[in-house]
Amino acid sequence: MYNEIEKQAIDVLFNATIKLDSEVSKDKITLEFPPNHDMGDIASTVTFQLAPILKKSPAMIAEDIVEVIEVPKIFTKIESKGPYVNFFIDYNIFAEGLLNSINSDYGQLSKIDEKIVLEHTSANPNGPLHIGHIRNSIIGDSIRRLLLSSGRQVETQYYVNDMGRQLAMVVYGIKELGLQIEDQGQSKIDHNIGLIYLKVNQELEKDPSIDEGVTNLIKEYEQGTNEELNQLFHDTIDKCLTGFKQTLKRMNVYHDKYVWEGDFIRNGDVDKYVDEMVEIGYARMEDVLRLKLGDYQIKNDLVLRRADGTSLYSTRDIAYHMYKCDQGDIVLDILGSDHKLAFKQVKAALTILEKIEEDSDDVSVLFYEFITLVDGSMSSRTGNFISVDDLIDESVKRANIEIKSRRQDLSEDEISEIAEIIGVGAIRYYISRLSPEKHIKFKWDEALNFEKGCASIQYAHARASKLLQNAIDQGINLDQLSFEDNWQPNQFEINLVRTLSKFPKLISESAEIRRIHPIANYCQELASDFNRFYKENKVVGSEFESSRLILVEKAKITLHNALDILGVTAPERM
RNA sequence: GGGCUUGUAGCCUAGCUGGAUAGGGCGUUAGACUCCUAAUCUAAAGACCGUGGGUUCAAAUCCCACCAAGCCCGCCA
Structure with missing residues (x-):
């Protein structure tokens, strides 16, 4: 329209x-x-x-x-x-046309023939997700929703790092130090694993020889002949991922597929591509096997194998990206800005392997800056982090208190349900509203703000719902509303209609530049326009009851769909 | 030392392919519930857009230098 x-x-x-x-x-x-x-x-x-x-x-x-x-x-x-x-x-003409064009999937644009393979989160399975990881998940999941809404196809993948040193340390703790996952006394299994990781790090400080033991484990797991060891690695990861999945589900974050990096060792891809790069002449054996990237304006060599012959993360990542290129038209990663150099190297490797053109945008990244705590950066190794589970619990707890202070008429169950929606929404919104390149210093009161934050947007939605419910209770059939002939939208109605009309364009533009914070901004603007309209215009029982109910219904839909892109649930009441 | 990113009111932030009076929000101050939920609304105060140069008819936006913060420059991931 x-x-x-x-x-x-x-x-x-x-x-x-x-x-x-x-x-x-x-x-x-x-x-x-x-x-x-x-x-x-x-x-x-x-x-x-x-x-x-x-x-x-x-x-x-x-x-x-x-x-x-x-x-x-x-x-x-x-x-x-x-x-x-x-x-x-001329809003006398435009308002009706626009409102008529809004249906329940408003914002879902027509199909674009483009499939995007989107990798996000991919945290190491050596301890719970913390608030640094969740920025990745929130941006990634919202981008997925945004791209889908823009008409593209998306497959989200979680890259499971089973070959890394961190995980091997956890396995070392279980195997050699007798630490049992179930004995760690934490409330969630991934937290138990995190505690083992922490303990092994502490042991390592006292006894540096543990390092060699870990290295041997990596070697043995990479060879893959010790079935018992393979099983231990797999079980440990599965347990950790079980914990991750619970957290991600609570955050409304979805993955279509979990891809294990070890698979690229087992299926021979890593060796194949390394050999190819040697053949083409870019990889040379010096002290170790090095990929020379001077032709691609990268000064640092990429080491492709350790001296003991085992593979490195970057090498496996090259194989994984080769795989992803075959899964769709566009490969998109969500990565912390600390991966900028590594990604350039991987991309150069893909060019060498002739998978992509140099400087192609078909393989790209959305980088985000770090979240640090007031007392420094987070670390699973030292245990200095706030887990996402704790963050959600705290947020929901605060929401719970907030609801109780406002609504005495709701049952404990109803309150819990709404508190979960508001608590999770606050976190997602807090991350979504910022440009990804902004460095965040995490502060509880900023993250969990229930006034003028996400809650005020959700509140606008709940208000709209209640209003429509009131109309239904009065015997009005919402399916048979039509505009009053003499309805001429006033300034509040015009502002709301104007904002509603911007939504589809916002989707296509945001998807184009792959940014989600414009959507968060829009939610705020729309909620604001709705609240002003609500304040100044009586709906049920007014002269323009029917037109205004239509307006409320369409605003509700748009609010709902905009929040949905941010992975925020729009509550029917609060 | 080299590279990347950020610097906008007390605080958080949008705008950054140059163009209209720098837009929101928090907080502050003053108001608004016999009226569909006040998690709301109205009004006011608050910004030499890090600093200094330059390009231009026009700079928060582009270029250079400097300052400050974060990240990278591993046979870690």
Whole structure:
């Protein structure tokens, strides 16, 4: 609906430029939103492009355009203001059309023939997920939802790091130090494993020879001939992943597939690609086997094998990325900014192996900066971290207290259910609203804010729900609403309609640049517009009851769908 | 030392392919519930856009230098 209006604006602008003998191609005519509503709904800056051609100031050209431009029915007027050509939408016409076009899957754009293989989270299975990891999961999962909404196909993968040193240390603790996962006394199994990892690190400080034992375990597991050892590695990882999955499920984070890195050793891919890189001449044996990447403006060699012949993370990651390239059209990783160099190296390797063109965007990353605690960075090794489980528990606990102080009429079960929705929402929103390149210093009170945070958006949704329920209780059939003939949207209704109309464009643009924080911003804006409308307009029992109920219903849908992209549940009441 | 990222009101932040009065939010101050949930709304105060140069008709946005914070430069992942 909104698209059509933009098209009309571009058409008449185009015709106007022809009349002025200064035709510009239609795709060069870009539109933007004016800084405030007094200046209209749509603005064009074509005049800046025409200025050098016509040798006149943009402001004069704007006046000329307005002089000759034909005003389509959907606009009340087109004005020039300085260099801008501003379009004013006729909401008496537009509101009904727009609202009629909103159905339950508003924001779901038409299908794009593109499949994206999206890897996110992929935390090492050596202890619980902490708040550093969860930024990855939240961004990754929201990107998945955003890309799906934009019409693309997405497969999300969790890359299970079973060959790494960290995991081997846990296994060492179980096998050689007699530590039992079930004996660690933590409430969740991944926390138990984290405690073993911590203990092995402490032992290692006292007895450096443990290091050699761990190395031997890695070697033996990579050879894969010791069935009992294989089983121990697998069991340990499975247990840890069981814990992860519980946490991720609670956070509304979904993976389609878990891919084990060891598989790329077992199926021979790692050897095959290493051999190929040797053959092509980029990998050379010096002190160890090194991949030379000077041709790709990377000074640091990538070591492909340890001196003892075992593989390294980066090597296996190359094989994994080769695999992912075959699974879809686009490969997208969500990674912490500490992986920037490593990723460049992997990408260079993919180029060497002729999987992708140099500088291709088909394999790319969304990087995010770290979350640190006030007293320094997090570390599973030293146990200095806040686990996601603790974070959720605290958030839900606070939400619970908040609800109890507001609602005395709800049962304990109802409160718990709503507290979970609000608590998890607060966390997801806190991460989603920020640009990924912003470094976060974690503070409880900032993360878990129930006023003007996510809760206020959820509240707007709950309000809308309640309002519709009230209407139903009065015997109104929501399926048979129609606009009153004399309804002319007032300023509050116009603002709400305008914001609603921006949603599909927001989806396509955000998906294009692969950013989720514009969606979070939008949720806030929409909730705000809805709350203002609600405050100033009686709905049930008003002169325009039917039109307003339609407006409320559509706002509710949009709020719901926007929150859904952020993985935030929209509650029916709170 | 080299590279990448960030620096916007007391605090958090959007804007960064240059263009309209730098947009939100928290907090502060002053108001609003006999009226569909006040987790709300209204109003006010609060910003030399890190600093210094430069390019331009026009710079928060581009270029250079500097300062500050974070990250990377492993036979860790």
